[in-house]
Amino acid sequence: MANGTARDGVFMFAEEELGKISGLKKGLDFVEVMCGCTSHRYGDAVGRLRVFASGDLQIDCECTPGCQEVKLSPAAFEKHSGRESARKWKSNVWVIVEGEKVSLTKTPLLKYYNLTLKATNGSHKGPNGRPCHRDEFIRCTTCKKERRFRLRNKEECQVYHEALVDQNWSCSDFPTDKIRCDDEEERASRKVLRGCSRSPSCKGCTSCVCFGCEICRFTECSCQICIDFTRNAHT
Numbered sequence: 001m002a003n004g005t006a007r008d009g010v011f012m013f014a015e016e017e018l019g020k021i022s023g024l025k026k027g028l029d030f031v032e033v034m035c036g037c038t039s040h041r042y043g044d045a046v047g048r049l050r051v052f053a054s055g056d057l058q059i060d061c062e063c064t065p066g067c068q069e070v071k072l073s074p075a076a077f078e079k080h081s082g083r084e085s086a087r088k089w090k091s092n093v094w095v096i097v098e099g100e101k102v103s104l105t106k107t108p109l110l111k112y113y114n115l116t117l118k119a120t121n122g123s124h125k126g127p128n129g130r131p132c133h134r135d136e137f138i139r140c141t142t143c144k145k146e147r148r149f150r151l152r153n154k155e156e157c158q159v160y161h162e163a164l165v166d167q168n169w170s171c172s173d174f175p176t177d178k179i180r181c182d183d184e185e186e187r188a189s190r191k192v193l194r195g196c197s198r199s200p201s202c203k204g205c206t207s208c209v210c211f212g213c214e215i216c217r218f219t220e221c222s223c224q225i226c227i228d229f230t231r232n233a234h235t
Helices: 074-080 108-122 152-166 224-233
Strands: 028-038 041-052 059-062 094-097 102-103 137-138 145-150
Touching: 028 074, 041 074, 041 094, 059 074, 074 094, 074 224, 137 152, 145 224
Parallel strands: none
Antiparallel strands: 028 041, 028 094, 041 059, 094 102, 137 145
C-alpha cells in the first residue's frame, strides 16, 4: 500500500470515519466491513460489505456456513435476509459501531455510492436534457446475426429490455416487421455508430452509457436489475 493512490482503500475514508466499525479491512480500491440485516422472524443475517471507490456496493452473505449468495446488492441482501419491511436497505442494512447496530445511512460508507448516483443522474443527459442511451445490439438465436436496438424513448427501451432477458430472442420477436432473419447484418463499420451525442463513434462514455434510470428500468418487470433499481430509487 506504500505506492497507493487516493483511490486505494487506505485513502477512501479518513481513519476516524471508519476506525470504530467492526470487521474493517482495506483493499486496493475498496474497504470491507461486517454488516447485517435483521428479520423479526429469522433474526440477524450477517455478511461482508465491500464499498468500492467506484460507488459499487457488494455483500457476501454469511447467514449460514453454506450460503452461496455472494456479490449481492444491498437491496438483494435485504430481501435474502427475510426482512419484513423491505425496500429500505439504506436504513435496514446495518454495521457494528462500538458494539451497536448502526444503519448505513448513519455512517460514511455510502459516500461514494451517493456521489456516483448524483453524478450519473446529473451528467447522463442528451441535448434535450433527458437521459441519453446509446444503441445496443442483441444476437438472434435463429440466424445468429446481431440486431440494433435504438433506445430513444421508454417504449424502445422496453423492447430492448424484454429482448435482453429473453434467452431465446429472435428477429421474429421484434414488435414490428422491420427486421427478418433473411435481412443482412449491419457492417462492422456501421455498428460503431451508436448514437452518442458527444461523439458518433464513441465506445462508451457518461453521456451515452446508462446504469439505470426511469426510462430504461421498469417497475412491472420482475428481473433483478429492475427490482434493485426500483427499491434503491424509493429509499
